[in-house]
Amino acid sequence: MYKIQKKILLLGGTTEASNFTKNAVNQDKFNIFFSLAGVTKNPVLPPQVQIRIGGFGGMIKMAEWIKNHHIDAIIDATHPFAQQITRNAYHAAQITNTAFLRLGRPAWVKENGDIWCEVNSPQDAVTALGQYPKNVFVTIGRKELLTFKECKIPHHYWIRSVDRPEDIYIPDNAQLIQAKGPFSEADEIAFLKQYQIDYIISKNSGGKTVYAKISAARKLHIPVILIRRPSMEPMPCMYTWQEAYQWALNI
Ligand code: NAP
Secondary structure (H helix, E strand, C coil): CCCCCEEEEEEEHHHHHHHHHHHHHCCCCEEEEEEEECCCCCCCCCCCEEECCCCCCCHHHHHHHHHCCCCCCCEECCCCCCCHHHHHHHHHHHHHHEEEEEEECCCCCCCCCCEEEEECCCCHHHHHHCCCCCCEECCCCCCHHHHHHHHCCCCEEEECCCCCCCCCCCCCCCEEEEECCHHHHHHHHHHHHCCCEEEEECCCCCCCCCCCCHHHHHHHHHCCCCCCCCCCCCCEECCCHHHHHHHHHHC
């Protein structure tokens, strides 16, 4: 018998997106278009979904794409700092009258023993390092590394990345370590000790996948300069793939 499957545009690039997709395809209820920015080389692609890679060309083009593909719902499961795509998707959903859900993750909350300095931007994080050279583990994503060009203090930066980024700026006084997570707390403790890290700069990405560096820092009494999340307009949001799945069943 011919089955009518709802069409979902899933904006991915995160563990939440992969978890939703992995579980939803097993149920065979949806036709999923899985979309990635195309930043990561050789990304792990979920099976049994239609893949599209690369930007849409802005909100209006995204809205056209949604119409042309007869999309019933958009689930935005991109990174909490991926502001632009989230805004575009939310507004494209309104323009096309398509159901929209943000599948996000709660921000990390300070615990006993954490030494955090919370700032609003990578620029502020560099300022917060102070006047004396430090050995800094920077885990903020490749785009923001340009910020470190302006820094006149000779800190030493350790940058961990899955790929060797060819098209982005790496500060002169930085060393790139190629490694692919997930990293356990024990891995992170060993890493922080090996490179004698005395400061960490991180985004408040939230979730469990990359939390180990934060709990490792707590154990080793290493200060973390934590970049707050960008503020976003209010939009419907859920935090687990199960809730998102139920939501999608009811659209
Ligand atoms: P962004 O600034 O919100 O997106 C920039 C543009 O990339 C978007 O306007 C869109 O282009 C395209 N794009 C982004 N995600 C897409 C997707 N899933 N499918 C199709 N096109 C997509 O986000 P970003 O550049 O990805 O990242 C911004 C920050 O988030 C960085 O700090 C990064 O470290 C962090 N981050 C993001 C992700 C992620 O899942 N995207 C993962 C890890 C970390 P068009 O306007 O042309 O449509």
